[in-house]
Structure formats: structure tokens, C-alpha cells
Amino acid sequence: MPTIDMEELIEELMQCRRCGICRNAVYDDMGFDGVCPIWRNSTGFEPDFMRGKIIIALALLSGELEKTAENVKALFQCTLCGNCTEICAASFDPKEAMETVRYVLNDAPNPVRDTLAKRVIDTNTPYEEGQEIKQNWLNELDFEVPNQSDVVYFVGCTAATKLHQIPIATAKILQAANVEFAVMENEPCCGSVLLRTGRADEAEENALTVAESIKSTGAKRVVVSCAGCLKTLRKDYAEKFGIEMPEIVHIVEFAQKLIESGDLNLKPLENSTKVTYHDPCHMGRELNVYDAPRSILESIPNLELVEMHPNRAQALCCGAGGGLRSYDSELAKKIAAERVRHAETLDVSALTSACPFCELNFVSGSKKEESEIEVLDIVELLSRCL
Amino acid sequence: MDPQALDQLREIVGDEYISTRKDVLLSYSSSASTGYDSQMPAAVVRPASTQEVSEIVKVANKFKIPVIPRSGGSSLQGEVIPSPESLVIDLLRLEEIKLYKDLRSVTVGAGVTFGALDKFLKVHDLWVPVSPESALVCTVAGNVAVNGAGPGSSRYGCVGELVLGLEVVLPDGRVINTGSEANPHAPGPFLRYAFGPDLTGLFIGSLGSLGIITKVSIKTFRRMHHFYYDTYGFPDMPSVERFLIELKQNEVHPLFASIYEGRILQFFMDMLGEEYGIPKHQWPPLTVSMTLGRMRDDLLQSDIRMVKKICEEIDGHVIGISELPRGEWEDRMRVFVRSSYVHGWHWRILYHHQTPANWHKSVDAIWEIMDKHGLLGHTAGFLSGHSSYNFYPHLYFFPDDPEEEQKVRAAHKELSRLLLKSGAVPFKLSQYWTDGLAEMKPYLELIRIIKDRLDPNGIMHPEVLPIPEE
Numbered sequence: 001m002p003t004i005d006m007e008e009l010i011e012e013l014m015q016c017r018r019c020g021i022c023r024n025a026v027y028d029d030m031g032f033d034g035v036c037p038i039w040r041n042s043t044g045f046e047p048d049f050m051r052g053k054i055i056i057a058l059a060l061l062s063g064e065l066e067k068t069a070e071n072v073k074a075l076f077q078c079t080l081c082g083n084c085t086e087i088c089a090a091s092f093d094p095k096e097a098m099e100t101v102r103y104v105l106n107d108a109p110n111p112v113r114d115t116l117a118k119r120v121i122d123t124n125t126p127y128e129e130g131q132e133i134k135q136n137w138l139n140e141l142d143f144e145v146p147n148q149s150d151v152v153y154f155v156g157c158t159a160a161t162k163l164h165q166i167p168i169a170t171a172k173i174l175q176a177a178n179v180e181f182a183v184m185e186n187e188p189c190c191g192s193v194l195l196r197t198g199r200a201d202e203a204e205e206n207a208l209t210v211a212e213s214i215k216s217t218g219a220k221r222v223v224v225s226c227a228g229c230l231k232t233l234r235k236d237y238a239e240k241f242g243i244e245m246p247e248i249v250h251i252v253e254f255a256q257k258l259i260e261s262g263d264l265n266l267k268p269l270e271n272s273t274k275v276t277y278h279d280p281c282h283m284g285r286e287l288n289v290y291d292a293p294r295s296i297l298e299s300i301p302n303l304e305l306v307e308m309h310p311n312r313a314q315a316l317c318c319g320a321g322g323g324l325r326s327y328d329s330e331l332a333k334k335i336a337a338e339r340v341r342h343a344e345t346l347d348v349s350a351l352t353s354a355c356p357f358c359e360l361n362f363v364s365g366s367k368k369e370e371s372e373i374e375v376l377d378i379v380e381l382l383s384r385c386l
Numbered sequence: 387m388d389p390q391a392l393d394q395l396r397e398i399v400g401d402e403y404i405s406t407r408k409d410v411l412l413s414y415s416s417s418a419s420t421g422y423d424s425q426m427p428a429a430v431v432r433p434a435s436t437q438e439v440s441e442i443v444k445v446a447n448k449f450k451i452p453v454i455p456r457s458g459g460s461s462l463q464g465e466v467i468p469s470p471e472s473l474v475i476d477l478l479r480l481e482e483i484k485l486y487k488d489l490r491s492v493t494v495g496a497g498v499t500f501g502a503l504d505k506f507l508k509v510h511d512l513w514v515p516v517s518p519e520s521a522l523v524c525t526v527a528g529n530v531a532v533n534g535a536g537p538g539s540s541r542y543g544c545v546g547e548l549v550l551g552l553e554v555v556l557p558d559g560r561v562i563n564t565g566s567e568a569n570p571h572a573p574g575p576f577l578r579y580a581f582g583p584d585l586t587g588l589f590i591g592s593l594g595s596l597g598i599i600t601k602v603s604i605k606t607f608r609r610m611h612h613f614y615y616d617t618y619g620f621p622d623m624p625s626v627e628r629f630l631i632e633l634k635q636n637e638v639h640p641l642f643a644s645i646y647e648g649r650i651l652q653f654f655m656d657m658l659g660e661e662y663g664i665p666k667h668q669w670p671p672l673t674v675s676m677t678l679g680r681m682r683d684d685l686l687q688s689d690i691r692m693v694k695k696i697c698e699e700i701d702g703h704v705i706g707i708s709e710l711p712r713g714e715w716e717d718r719m720r721v722f723v724r725s726s727y728v729h730g731w732h733w734r735i736l737y738h739h740q741t742p743a744n745w746h747k748s749v750d751a752i753w754e755i756m757d758k759h760g761l762l763g764h765t766a767g768f769l770s771g772h773s774s775y776n777f778y779p780h781l782y783f784f785p786d787d788p789e790e791e792q793k794v795r796a797a798h799k800e801l802s803r804l805l806l807k808s809g810a811v812p813f814k815l816s817q818y819w820t821d822g823l824a825e826m827k828p829y830l831e832l833i834r835i836i837k838d839r840l841d842p843n844g845i846m847h848p849e850v851l852p853i854p855e856e
Contacts, residue, residue, distance in 0.1 A: 014785050017732065018418045019723045020460050025522035026501040027719060028508060032522075043402045044432060044478060046413035046459070055413045064412075071409045087522075089724040 004104055010061060013054050013101075015092040022050040022084035022094065031314040035083045041319075041334040047074035050084040050094045057101045060108070067108040075102055076110055076327045079335070080196055081281040081317035102198030112327045113197040121202055124188045125157045126326075134187060137164040141171055149182035152219035154233070156226035157189050158356040166356050169383035170225045170251050176386045177255075177264040181223065188213055192232040195240070197323040204241050211243050221247045223254050225379060227280035227355035228321075231287060250283065252354045252378055256292040259299050266385040268301035275381070276308050276348045278339060278362070279315040280355035293354050293378055300385055308342045316342075318353070320361035329364075336365025343373055350374040352381060387428040387471065391449040395431055395473070398441045403432040403479075414474045417459040417466045418520075420785070421734035421794065427454060427468035432476045436553060436561055436600040439475060443598065443845075444559035446473055450843050455594040457496055457525035462735045463816060465532055465593055469849050477527065480600055485510065486574035491550050493575060493603040496527035501719055513609045515641070516542050521719040527599045533591030533813040535770045537718035541639040541679070543771030544813070545604075546590040550575040553601035554589055557841035564589070567603060575603030588836070591814040595847045596840050612686045613641075614678040615708035615715065618697045619670030623746040625701045626672040630742040630769055632696045638689050641679040642715055643769040645745060647672060650764050658724065662713030673705065677715040731762070731782035732791075734798045736818075738810045739774040747808035751801060752779045759797040761790075777810070820852040 024034050034040055039049035046052030056074045059065035075098065082095040106113075116126045124131045137160060138145060145153075153174065159166040174181045188210045194203035210233075214222060224230050227250070234248040258264035277297060283289045290312050297305045310316060319325070319335025340362060343351040351366075351373050353359055362375040387406070396404050405411070406429045415424035428451070433439045446453045452472035459466055468474055480495030483506050492514070494503055500514070500521035507513050516538035518524050524534070526545075530552070535544040542548060551565025562568070564586040566577040578586050589597055620626040626645050633640065646654065648671050655664060678693065680686040694704055714721055740748045752765045763781040770776035781797055783790040799818055806822035815823075815833070823830060834853045837844075 011786075015730065017420055018416060018459070019520065020418065020458055020523040021520075021720065021723055023458075023523065024499075024502075025720075026499065026505050027522050028501075028505040029716070029719075033505070045405055045410050045430060045476070047409055051459075052410075052413035055416065056409050059409075059412055065409060070407060074409060074413075089720065091730065 004100060006061070006104070009097065009100055009104065010058065012092045012097045013058050015090040016051065016054045016094065017090065018051050018055070019089075020051050021087055021089065024049075025087055027087070031310050031312070032087060033310045033314070034316060035087055037079060037081060037083070037317045037319055037335045037338070038077055038331070041338060042077070042331060048077065050098070053078060053098060054094065057098070060105055061101070067105060069109040072105060072108040072110065075105065076113070076197070076323065077331065078322050079281070079317045079319060079324045080322035082285040083314065083317065086285060086313055099196060099198070102196075103200045106198040110197070110327070113199065113323060116193050116197060116323065116326055117199045117202055120189045120191065120194055120206065124186070125161060126189060126193045127157060127161045129161050131186065134160040135183070137167045138183065140164060140168055143175060145171065146182045147185045148218050149180050150218065150220045151179055151181040152214060152217045152222050153181050153183050154190070154214070154222050154224045154229060155183065155187060156224060156229040156356060158360060159225055160187070162360055163356045163377070165380055166225050166359070166377045169377070169379040170223070172383045172386060173251065173255055173264065173379060174223070177258040179258070182217055182219070184213060184217060186213070190229045190232045192228040193323060195232065195236055196321070200240070207237050207241050207243055211237065211245060214246065219246050221249060223249055223251055225251045225377070226357065227282035228357055231282035235286065250289065250292070250354065252293045252296055253289060255379075255382060256295050259296065266300055266382070269303055269385060272302050272304070273350065274304045274306060274348045275350040275352050276306050276343050276346050277378075278308065278318060278351060278353040278358060279312055280353055280358050281315075281317050281321055283354060284315060285313055296378055296382065297352065300381060303381070306346050306348060308339075308346065318358040318361045319365070320357045325357070325361060332361055333364040333368050336361040337368040338365075340365045340369050340371050340373060344369075344371060348373065350376050350381070352376045352378050354378050387451060387473070388449050391445055391451060392429060394445045395429065395442060398438050398445070399431050399433050403434070405430050414456070414476075415468065417456075417461055419462050419464045419467065420732035421783070421791070422464040422467050425468050425470060427472045427474045430474040430476055432479055434479045436480070436555065439477070439555045439598055439600055440559045440561050442473070442475060443555050443557065446845050447558055447843055450845060452848050453598075453845050454847055455531075455598045457528040458499060458520070458523045460520045460523040461528065461532060463737065465850065475598065477525070477598070477600070485606070486576075489574045489576045490606050491575040491603055492606050493601055494526050496598075496600050496602075497525060498527075499523060499525050500529070504719070507606060508609065511609050512606045514548060514604055515607050515610070516545050516548060517719060518545070519718060519721050520723055522723070526602050526604060530590055530602050531592065531594055531599055535776050535813070537642045537715060537768070539771060539776065540643045540769035541641050546587070547771065548605045549586055549590060549602060550578045550605060551603040552586050552589055552599050554597040554599055556597045557843070557846045561600075565603065593814060593847060593850045595851045596837060597846065608681060610679040610681060612680050612683045613715065614686055614690050615711040616676055616693075617705040617707045617710055618674040618676065618693070618702050619705045620672040620674070620702045622671065626674060627742050627745050628700050629674060629697060629702055630775070632700065633693065634773060636692060636696060638692050638696070640676045640769065642677040642711070642718070644675045644714070644766060645672060646675060646766070647749065650766060653764055654766070658713065662709050664709040664713070665707060667705070667707055670705075675711040675714060677711045732785045733763070733780040733782050734794050736779050736798060736801055736805070738777050738805055738812045739770060740777060740808070740810050741773055742769065742775050744809050745775055748777045748779070748805060748810055751804040751808055755797050755801045755804065756781070759793050761794060761797055815851050817852050823852070
């Protein structure tokens with residue numbers, strides 16, 4: 001992590017003129033129907049959206065506020081979804097600034113952050129289930145996957161630990177398209193959670209290890225199925241740590257090309273299905289990947305895609321990001337439940353996404369809402385058409 | 387704050403919606419008014435209904451706690467900065483909207499922003515045609531409380547002129563409705579001037595010092611779909627002022643019309659010219675940027691012809707660049723937020739109205755002050771109604787330069803005196819206008835009498851109005 005210039009950081013934060021547009025702007029002409037998912041789903045005091053968070057950050061940095069667990073709560077009750085950045089007129093990126101503030105204040109008390117960091121450092125996964133179960137999904141495949149290839153599928157901790165259907169579907173898609181691919185024997189965590197929660201030094205150390213491990217597979221292209229891994233490996237490694245990586249692609253980007261080239265042929269779904277798609281923040285706002293997932297869904301015969309509002313760059317977050325699902329899981333689930341309610345208004349049978357972290361949270365949100373909507377990753381739908 | 391008062395407030399709003407946490411209080415200590423000192427309140431509550439607001443105010447009255455009503459927190463002239471030991475009442479949970487289609491009106495709770503209302507009305511092909519340039523953050527009630535104006539005002543006047551009635555929680559906690567809704571049997575808001583004195587007007591621009599506006603009933607109109615954007619050049623101040631007067635005299639009412647001096651226009655171009663796609667042009671000494679809007683195209687065409695004729699009769703010319711007014715109009719809900727941000731400074735602002743014929747007096751005053759104090763700033767504005775022009779001069783400072791900030795404060799005060807002498811009038815009263823109000827003693831005394839009678843304990847936003855001592 002580059003050294004933080006405190007003066008510059010404070011100047012950045014002072015760019016906020018406290019207009020409050022980051023709270024809940026409804027701007028129909030630009031597609032905004034609310035901005036901050038935290039504010040909408042919490043008690044809605046000022047610290048629940050970016051304007052208040054910045055005031056608090058400045059006070060913590062200046063020492064006006066003491067670094068207590070209570071006083072730093074506003075900094076961690078944020079999914080870093082970037083919708084505030086999308087609408088903010090000031091010449092700074094509030095979401096990036098908040099991530100930097102978390103780093104500068106990483107000695108402030110936050111046991112949840114510390115536990116996650118310790119797990120990633122000690123066991124290569126933020127989940128308590130541990131590293132050893134991350135390859136269990138391979139047992140459910142009826143074909144062997146090697147450890148070395150030009151194409152490496154980087155599964156990601158969430159899918160590998162919690163949502164086996166995603167790596168299984170991804171593997172089947174790659175095999176159906178005759179793509180030779182490998183899976184790492186001891187796949188490390190990409191370190192996204194370390195970066196988001198302010199443990200950037202550990203994230204850098206971790207990133208060097210990850211880069212080395214990937215290099216040792218001989219990969220020229222790394223396929224991921226997690227939006228968080230995508231952003232971290234493609235963008236953060238280069239921009240924050242100066243690490244050169246092989247090509248990093250999300251499976252939806254890869255599959256779109258395979259479909260277009262005719263290497264992946266899709267059979268119609270058994271029943272006519274109407275679905276909607278949720279843009280993961282790390283894929284959409286961060287990397288502008290909006291069309292590939294839609295293109296895939298539209299290419300599935302017997303499937304109708306309808307859009308949620310807001311969507312694309314103005315989409316509301318699933319609620320899981322920025323460490324919130326661990327820090328305040330109840331709030332994270334409430335945010336997911338709101339998005340599920342949005343989907344329900346469209347009379348769809350499934351809410352799809354392209355991120356296991358979104359899916360995991362939507363499943364929780366769906367339970368909370370007692371919704372009958374199926375929560376699916378795009379790859380799961382695709383694999384039904386092979 | 388008295389622990390008994392806190393307990394009683396907790397009972398009203400529930401544990402979740404009251405806070406005395408230091409971080410929370412700090413975040414309510416300021417607003418978008420960057421040039422004002424912050425002040426932490428003692429507590430913040432977020433009531434869900436008028437009934438809760440009423441009960442909260444009763445508790446505040448009993449314990450003599452100053453009360454600061456707040457909604458969007460986007461005001462720029464210190465309107466929601468708390469008093470010491472005060473209770474902030476955050477009104478954003480009052481988000482009801484009720485449309486009275488046949489009455490051509492809508493009632494909104496104090497938490498409804500112009501942006502949210504616009505989306506709601508759009509479905510019905512309706513709109514409230516005036517909105518402040520902070521419309522995505524600012525609530526209708528908040529804007530009524532400051533007597534604001536914005537795009538649309540050139541035709542329809544300040545927002546207050548659209549108001550049909552209010553629901554207000556008085557300083558003793560009683561709830562009143564003004565306008566036709568004062569009659570509980572009325573079908574809804576359809577007439578402001580009902581039951582004698584205009585009590586609605588008493589609360590417009592009162593900044594929450596006489597009561598808390600919990601609902602606003604406001605006129606709706608069929609949404610316009612026919613617009614025309616153009617720019618008009620003039621050689622000097624008298625001709626540009628005459629242009630605006632002649633438009634009104636000839637019943638041409640643009641939706642939005644702004645005069646730009648050459649140097650100010652260049653400043654604006656630096657900020658947003660490229661984004662709005664405004665072509666390079668040798669702009670004349672004075673430019674009017676204008677949006678015409680009408681319900682029917684034939685009416686619009688007639689206006690276009692009339693504007694051209696008037697312009698040319700008084701030494702002006704049609705420039706033909708539409709991107710500037712189009713950008714202003716289409717981006718109207720956030721243009722202020724956007725243009726203010728581009729330059730990167732903090733500022734003090736001094737909203738006021740002039741007559742179009744006195745436009746040059748405000749401009750002269752502002753340049754005189756900036757030159758005298760060696761400050762950066764600018765002024766812009768727009769035609770704001772029957773025969774008024776709204777100005778919003780900015781004086782800039784860097785937030786990390788306290789000396790410069792003090793200079794801006796002194797200049798701001800001096801400017802207010804100069805402006806009053808020039809015949810300008812502010813939207814609302816404020817401490818920084820006080821020095822220039824000596825000749826208005828009877829007026830201010832009447833306000834004091836009203837304030838004292840309504841609020842004998844002086845709890846309602848006690849510092850926001852410059853009320854003279856008895």
C-alpha cells in the first residue's frame with residue numbers, strides 16, 4: 001500500500017461540501033431511485049450515509065472524536081458500494097476515501113475486522129470452515145480438473161465454501177466449451193476483505209503470495225466467478241500494489257465470447273422463465289461490466305430478462321460488501337431483502353447475479369422476506385442450458 | 387439534556403430513533419452551510435408522524451429545550467445549525483404524498499424531496515414547476531421554510547407562491563392546518579387565502595422559528611413537454627435589464643432566464659461548458675440564457691417570435707446557442723450542487739432579490755466588495771417572478787485558511803448592508819442582515835410580538851431570526 005499522505009486525504013475529505021446528495025436522491029432522469037443502502041435500511045441518522053460518515057472520519061482523524069468502537073461504527077457500516085461516488089459532484093471519490101480512512105484508522109477497535117484478517121492470514125479464507133473444504137466441490141464433478149493450465153479458474157472463497165453450485169456450473173460451462181482449465185490446489189484468498197476493511201498492509205503481503213501462486217500454475221488467463229475477486233485481482237493488485245497479473249476475466253465475460261464465437265451452444269430452458277439481474281457493485285460501478293451478463297441472459301432461449309429499477313451504474317447494493325455482512329449481518333440482510341422486494345415487483349421467478357457474495361446475501365434477504373423468488377448465479381442458469 | 391426529558395422523548399419515538407451519541411450529534415452540528423460555525427446539539431430525534439412531532443415539542447416546551455427542525459440539511463445560510471443544548475428534530479421520516487388530482491394539488495410530508503415528488507407526479511404527467519437547484523436533497527417543506535426559488539421561478543415565482551396550505555406544529559405542540567384545510571370538512575387543499583389572515587404566509591420563510599412545518603400542500607400543473615432554449619446578447623446593462631422587463635410587460639414568461647456578465651459566463655464555461663457541450667463563442671458583454679416552456683407548441687412558437695422581436699428592438703441579438711440554457715434546465719435538479727463543486731472552495735452566500743431594473747446594483751455591490759476585500763467570488767441568478775430577480779452571490783475561501791474565512795465573513799456582512807441600501811430584499815431574515823435593518827424597527831418588533839406570543843418559552847429555533855430585544 002502506498003504511504004498515505006494525510007494532508008491529501010484530509011483535503012479529499014474536505015471536498016465534501018455536505019450537500020447531502022449521497023443520502024437518498026431520487027433523480028428519475030438519471031436513473032437514481034435512492035443512493036445509500038445503509039441509510040434506507042437503518043434508523044437513518046446522519047452517520048448512516050456518506051455525508052455524516054465523512055464528518056465523523058474528519059473528527060476521528062483530527063482527534064476531535066476518540067477512536068472508540070462506537071465512534072468508528074459509521075465507518076464500518078458502509079458497503080463501499082460506490083453509489084455515492086456515482087452521484088457526487090465533488091472532485092473526489094467518497095467510497096475510495098472511506099476505504100483509505102479505514103486503513104489509516106485500522107488501529108481503531110473492530111473485532112470483526114480483526115477476526116476476518118486473522119482467518120485470511122492464518123487459513124487463506126475469511127470463513128471459519130477453513131481452507132481444507134475449498135476443494136470439496138470438485139468431488140461433485142464427473143471429470144478431473146488439473147492444477148496446471150493456460151486457463152486457471154480462481155474459484156474464490158465464498159463460492160468454494162458456501163455455494164458449490166457456482167463452481168460446479170462454471171466448470172461445466174468451461175468443459176462444454178472445450179476450454180482446458182485448471183484449479184489451484186491450495187487456492188489462496190484474493191484478499192478483498194482485507195483491503196475493504198482497512199488491512200491494506202496485510203492485503204499487499206497476501207497479494208504478492210496470490211500473484212506468485214497464480215504464476216506457478218502457468219496461467220495466461222484467470223477466470224473468476226466472483227465480482228469481488230474480479231475487482232481485486234484485475235484492478236486493485238495493479239493500482240494499489242503495482243502487481244502485474246495475467247488477464248483476469250469474469251466467467252460472464254468469458255462465456256459471452258464463447259457464445260458469440262459459437263464455442264458454447266445453449267439449449268432452451270425447459271420452461272419459459274422470466275428473470276431479473278442484479279449488478280454487483282464490484283463488477284458494474286467498479287469495472288463497467290454491465291452488458292456481458294445481460295447479453296448472456298438474453299441469449300438463453302426461453303428466457304425473458306426484465307430490469308430492476310434502479311439498475312446498472314445506479315443499482316442499489318446487495319448489502320454484503322465492504323465487510324458489512326460480517327460487521328452487521330442483520331443490516332446487510334435487510335438491504336438484501338429490500339432488493340428482493342424490488343425483484344418481486346417484476347413478477348419474476350428468479351433474481352440472478354454474477355457474484356457469490358451477492359447471491360449469499362440475497363438468499364438471506366429472500367428468507368427474511370419469505371420470498372419464493374429463486375436466487376441464482378448466471379452460471380447456474382447457463383449450466384441448465386448445456 | 388435533562389434525563390427525564392430524554393426518557394419522555396424515548397417513549398415517543400422509541401429507542402431506535404433518538405440519539406445522544408457524540409458521533410451522531412457531531413454529524414448534526416453542521417449542514418451544507420460550509421461558511422458557518424458548527425454547534426453540536428444535545429440530542430437528535432427522528433419522529434415518524436406529525437403526532438410524534440407534536441408530542442416531542444410538548445416535551446421540549448415543558449423542559450424549555452431549544453428545538454431545531456431539520457430535513458434535507460442542504461441549506462446554505464446556516465438555517466439548521468443547532469443552538470447549544472438543543473434538540474434537533476430530523477423530519478425525513480415524514481414521507482407521505484397525497485395527490486388531489488381534481489384540486490390540482492398535492493400534500494407532502496416534511497421529509498419529501500423535490501426529486502421524489504417529481505418522480506411521483508411524473509407518472510400522472512404532472513409537476514410542481516418550481517424546484518430549488520438542490521432539489522434532490524432539499525425537501526419541499528424545508529424550501530418553504532426558507533422561502534426558496536429556483537428553475538421555474540422565472541414564470542411561477544418563489545416556491546411560496548405555489549403553496550396552498552401548511553400543517554404546522556406550533557411551539558406549544560398544537561397542530562394547525564392553514565388555507566382551505568383549516569376546515570376539517572374541506573375536500574383537500576384548494577385555496578390558500580381562506581379564513582382571513584394569511585397564516586400560511588406567516589410560516590413561509592420563518593425558518594421554523596414560529597412552528598414546525600410537517601406538511602405542505604402545493605399546486606400541481608400539467609407537465610410541460612414543449613421547450614425552447616436560446617441565448618440572447620446585449621451590449622450593456624440597461625439594455626439587458628430592459629429586455630427582462632419588456633418580456634414580462636408583454637406577457638412572455640420564460641421558465642428560466644438568467645443574465646450572465648461576460649466574466650461570470652466565462653467562469654461558468656470553465657466549470658460546465660465542456661460537459662454541456664457549449665460551443666466556443668465570443669460572448670457579448672451580457673448574455674441572457676433562457677428556457678421557454680409552454681403547454682402547446684403554437685404558444686411556444688409565438689413566445690419565440692416575441693422574444694426575438696423584443697430582443698432586437700432593444701439593441702440585442704439572438705445568439706442561437708441553445709446548449710447553455712438546455713444544460714441549465716435539463717440538469718436543473720442538481721446544477722447548483724454541480725457548479726458549486728467544480729471550483730473546490732467553501733463559500734458564504736447571500737441570497738436576495740432585486741428588481742430587474744436594479745440588476746446592475748447588486749452586481750456593482752458584489753464586485754465592489756470583492757475588490758475591496760481582495761476576495762474571489764461570483765454572482766449569478768435568475769428572473770424569479772412577477773418583477774423580481776434572484777441573486778446568489780458567493781464569496782469563496784479555502785477551508786484551511788481561517789484568516790481568509792474571517793475576511794469573507796466581514797465582507798459578507800458589509801455586502802448585506804450595501805445590498806439593502808441598493809433596494810434589495812432577502813428571502814428571509816437572518817443575523818447577517820441585522821445591521822442594515824435599523825430603519826425597519828416596527829417591522830422587526832411585530833415579528834418579536836408574534837414570536838413571543840406563539841413561543842413564550844423561546845424554544846423554536848431561537849437563534850435563527852434576528853429579533854430585537856424589547
